[in-house]
Amino acid sequence: xxxxxxxxxxxxxxxxxxxxxxQYKITNSKSVNNEINNELSTNNFLETTILPYRTELxxxxxxxxxxxxxxxxxxxxxxxxxxxxxxxxxxxxxxxSGKLVDFCLLNNGGLRTPLPKGEITRGKIFELMPFxxxxxxxxxxxxxxxxxxxxxxxxxxxxxxxxxxVPVSGLRIAINNDxxxxxxIGTFAFDTKKNYRVAxxxxxxxxxxxxxxxxxxxxxxxxxxxxxxxxxxxxxxxxQKDTKLDATxxxxxxxxx
Amino acid sequence: MQxxxxxxxxxxxxxxxxxxxxxFDILNVTRKEKHVKLTILHTNDMHSRVDPFGPNDKKYxxxxxxxxIAHLVEKIRNEEANVILLDAGDIFQGTPYFNLFGGxxxxxxxxQMKYDASTMGNHDFDNGIxxxxxxxxxxxxxxxxxxxxxxxxxxNGKTKPYHIIEKQGIKIGIFGxxxxxxxxxxxxxYGKTIYNDPIESANKYAALLKEEHACNAVICLSxxxxxYEDKTLSDKTLAKETKNIDLIIxxxxxxxxxKAVTFYNKVGKLTLVNQAGWAALSLGRVDFYFNRExxxxxxxxxxxxxxxxxxxx
Numbered sequence: 001x002x003x004x005x006x007x008x009x010x011x012x013x014x015x016x017x018x019x020x021x022x023q024y025k026i027t028n029s030k031s032v033n034n035e036i037n038n039e040l041s042t043n044n045f046l047e048t049t050i051l052p053y054r055t056e057l058x059x060x061x062x063x064x065x066x067x068x069x070x071x072x073x074x075x076x077x078x079x080x081x082x083x084x085x086x087x088x089x090x091x092x093x094x095x096x097s098g099k100l101v102d103f104c105l106l107n108n109g110g111l112r113t114p115l116p117k118g119e120i121t122r123g124k125i126f127e128l129m130p131f132x133x134x135x136x137x138x139x140x141x142x143x144x145x146x147x148x149x150x151x152x153x154x155x156x157x158x159x160x161x162x163x164x165x166v167p168v169s170g171l172r173i174a175i176n177n178d179x180x181x182x183x184x185i186g187t188f189a190f191d192t193k194k195n196y197r198v199a200x201x202x203x204x205x206x207x208x209x210x211x212x213x214x215x216x217x218x219x220x221x222x223x224x225x226x227x228x229x230x231x232x233x234x235x236x237x238x239x240q241k242d243t244k245l246d247a248t249x250x251x252x253x254x255x256x257x
Numbered sequence: 258m259q260x261x262x263x264x265x266x267x268x269x270x271x272x273x274x275x276x277x278x279x280x281f282d283i284l285n286v287t288r289k290e291k292h293v294k295l296t297i298l299h300t301n302d303m304h305s306r307v308d309p310f311g312p313n314d315k316k317y318x319x320x321x322x323x324x325x326i327a328h329l330v331e332k333i334r335n336e337e338a339n340v341i342l343l344d345a346g347d348i349f350q351g352t353p354y355f356n357l358f359g360g361x362x363x364x365x366x367x368x369q370m371k372y373d374a375s376t377m378g379n380h381d382f383d384n385g386i387x388x389x390x391x392x393x394x395x396x397x398x399x400x401x402x403x404x405x406x407x408x409x410x411x412x413n414g415k416t417k418p419y420h421i422i423e424k425q426g427i428k429i430g431i432f433g434x435x436x437x438x439x440x441x442x443x444x445x446x447y448g449k450t451i452y453n454d455p456i457e458s459a460n461k462y463a464a465l466l467k468e469e470h471a472c473n474a475v476i477c478l479s480x481x482x483x484x485y486e487d488k489t490l491s492d493k494t495l496a497k498e499t500k501n502i503d504l505i506i507x508x509x510x511x512x513x514x515x516k517a518v519t520f521y522n523k524v525g526k527l528t529l530v531n532q533a534g535w536a537a538l539s540l541g542r543v544d545f546y547f548n549r550e551x552x553x554x555x556x557x558x559x560x561x562x563x564x565x566x567x568x569x570x
Contacts, residue, residue, distance in 0.1 A: 024293065024427055024473040024547040026503055028554055031517035033533055034540040036326055038309065038319040043327035046366050050307055050324065053362045057353055126353055132383065134443075222443060 061123030066235045068245040072115040074108040075165055077156035077175070077253040081111055082167025084247040085128075088234040089227065090169040093135050093199030096223040101137055102185050103170030104199040105148070107209045109163065110227075120235065120245065129228040133201040137221040138214050142192035147213035149173065149190070153180050156253050166253070174256040181256050201227055293425050293547045295474065296337040298330055300344045301508030302378065302535035304351030307362055310536070321538040323363075327370045329540055337544075339424035342371060343431065345508035346378025346480040351536065359384055364395035372398040374420050376433030376478035377405065378508055385446045386412050401433035401478060404458035406451035419462050421470060427547055430466030433478040434459055434495070436509060455481060455490055456498050463501035474503045474545055482510035483532050496520040496528040504529045504543055511535035517543050527553065 072081040090104035113127045140148070151166065153175055158164040174182035183190035195218055201208075202222075207215045235245065309322035334340050344367065349360045360381075367375070377400055381389055390411050393400075402416040419432040434455045438447045459477055466472045477495070484491045492507040500523045507530060517531035533541035 023471070024549055026474060026545050026553060027292065027548040027551045028546040029517070029529060030544045030546075031529065031531060032542055033514060033516055033531070034329060034542060036321050036329070036538050036540060040325040041328045042322070042324040043331060043370075046324045046327045046369055049365055049369060050362065053354065053358060054308065057357055060357060061353060123353075126356075132350060222445075224443070224445065 061121060061126065063122050064119045065122050065125070065232070066120050066239040066245055068115050068117050068120050070246060071117045072245075072247055074111050074114075074167070075249075076108075076159045077165055077255065078249050078251075079108065079165060079167065080247040080249065081115060082106065082108055082165065083169065083249070083252070084115070084245070085111060085227075085231060086167045086169035087247075089135055089230055090199055092225060092230040092234070093137055093223060096135075096225060097137055097197075097221060099221075100197065101170075101199050102196040103168060105152075105171070105204070106167045106200060107204055107211075108165050108167060109209060110201065110203070111167070115245070122232065125228060125232050125235065129231060131201075131203065131227070133203045133227045135199060135223045135225050135227055135230060136202045136205045137197050137199050137223065138205045139195050139197045139218040139220070140213060141195055141216075141218060144213040144216065145190065145196055146192065148198075148211075149180055149183055151211065151213065152253065153178075168252060171252065173253045175254070176256040197221075291548060293427050294337065294339060295424055295427055295429065295545045295547065296333060296340045297476065297504065297506075297541075297543045297545065298333060298340060298342045299506045299531065299541040299543075300326060300533055300537065300539075301480075301506065301541075302347040302511055303344070303363065303537045304347055304380065304535060305349060305355040305360075305363055306352060306537040307354045307366065308352070317536065317538060321536050323366050323370075323537045326537050326540050327366070330370055333542075339427070341373045341422060341424070341429065343373055343476065343478060343506055344375035345478045345506045345532075346376045346433075346435070347380045347508055347535075348375065348378070350380040350383045355383075359388055360392040361395050364392055368395065368397040372396075373422055374399050374401050374431050374433075374478065376401050376480060377416070377435055378480040379436055379438060379442050382438065382442045382446045386410050386448055386450065390415065401431060402435055403432040403462045404453040404455050405435045405438075406453060409449040409451070412450075419466060421466070421472060427474065428470065428472040430463075430470055430472030430475045431478065432459070432462040432466065432475075434481060436480045436482070437490075455479075456495065459495060459499045459502065463499060467501040473547055475501055477502050477505045479505050480508045483507050483512040483514075483530070484510070492530045492532070493520065496522060496530050498523055499528070500524045500526065502528050503545070504531065506541065507532040508535075513539060514541075517541075 072084055073079055074081050086104045086106055094101045111128060112130060152173055155166045156175060170186055172184040173180060204211045205214045306321050307323055309319050310317040312318050330342060348363045349355050354362050393415060399420050400416040401420055403418045407413050422429045437452055463475050466475045479492050481495060482491050484493045492505050496505055497520055511534055512532040513534040514532055517529040520528050522528045531541045531543055533539040
């Protein structure tokens with residue numbers, strides 16, 4: 001009996017030694033990623049946590065922050081919505097920057113929904129500008145300005161596509177047939193020898209919407225202000241002054257006869 | 258013959274005795290358990306998708322949402338013995354939940370879901386490192402940042418370079434690789450964060466985990482992105498240029514894969530790369546089977562197969 005016991009002991013010691021030497025290693029793997037669709041239930045524990053935040057969020061998003069006197073939509077060669085957003089962006093950029101800002105240029109594609117006549121909620125502005133784009137001021141050369149003007153002309157000659165038109169502020173361009181017949185920056189005529197400081201979004205400054213003329217800038221100034229925050233602040237400020245939202249088509253880009 | 262039979266019988270009795278008395282895993286496993294299964298669940302780029310997409314969304318109407326992921330995770334936890342849950346960054350930004358509450362909601366929910374670890378994506382810097390620091394107390398899981406050096410910032414000591422989890426005798430080492438912030442994130446937001454080389458850092462921590470800490474599996478949470486047309490460093494390159502990594506859980510490029518893709522690493526061993534889309538539209542899953550005796554038997558799947566028709570999306 002003692003003899004067998006010794007056998008058993010040796011056997012287990014051997015197993016232990018083998019066990020210590022052999023590390024666990026991956027011998028096989030399987031992978032399937034799961035789609036999260038609307039057939040899946042939600043988790044009650046999480047829903048309880050979310051509820052007060054959701055209530056607060058809906059309250060804030062549904063808050064009426066001002067009233068618009070008109071329907072504002074993007075358009076070509078000009079649109080009320082583009083004019084409205086560019087004007088306030090130009091003012092904000094000028095307010096933040098110590099140096100003169102010559103004009104503002106954005107893109108119609110970035111304005112994601114029209115602003116309807118009547119009450120405007122905070123949520124509507126999140127719909128209009130869901131992106132986190134910031135206002136930047138890009139200084140570009142006269143040569144790049146020529147490209148910029150050409151870009152505006154090309155887009156302004158289209159009228160019905162979603163890609164039509166370029167919203168601007170502080171810039172006046174007359175298009176005669178297929179050529180640009182007049183360019184004014186502020187109250188001055190465009191000078192190809194000058195550099196210009198353009199307020200725009202960081203997305204466009206990085207060449208978004210094929211705005212290649214921004215890609216070799218002389219300087220870039222970050223404002224640290226999100227475009228959406230600029231819009232919200234402007235609208236709330238107007239409300240505090242009892243001023244409703246309004247915009248006009250003022251011939252900043254027009255077809256000359 | 259008689260003696261031999263007795264000997265075998267004694268061994269069996271002995272084995273029964275030891276297995277009931279002993280709590281040593283090592284004996285249990287050697288005796289009968291052929292393998293241990295580890296289930297790795299993961300998300301990336303959830304982008305504050307607390308609620309599903311709205312009914313008017315053109316692409317993802319009524320899809321996604323973190324609460325549904327939680328439901329699925331809970332279901333899998335009930336089915337599998339060893340589950341870990343990880344995230345590869347960009348938790349923040351994308352819905353008003355982040356704009357209004359600064360990331361508090363997302364981190365609270367992830368804590369309730371018992372996430373084991375996450376890494377930081379570029380958008381997790383969107384309220385600056387101060388903004389991140391302000392809500393970090395809502396997370397009961399570690400943020401793993403192996404190549405962001407926060408020592409000169411207020412985040413000093415608040416993230417970890419790596420983390421080790423044990424499941425049924427299996428040691429899992431996890432570390433996190435972040436994307437270059439310069440040019441992607443406003444420098445005012447990341448402040449004095451120092452960016453270290455991703456491949457160097459990955460090799461350093463993978464070796465530390467596998468060799469010194471004897472981890473049985475090493476997982477890299479990466480926010481580099483799955484692949485690029487130009488030479489920007491991607492998870493594909495990371496997989497091929499490193500060793501000691503078994504799985505790279507990626508993010509940033511919002512890539513939908515139907516399953517993990519396999520690559521040969523620098524020394525000809527297998528490294529899996531997986532990514533689960535974005536906006537809580539997908540839950541990634543990789544199951545690893547561990548064994549002491551067998552060699553790796555799985556088939557290679559080196560072809561890139563982004564899920565172009567990801568169900569009805």
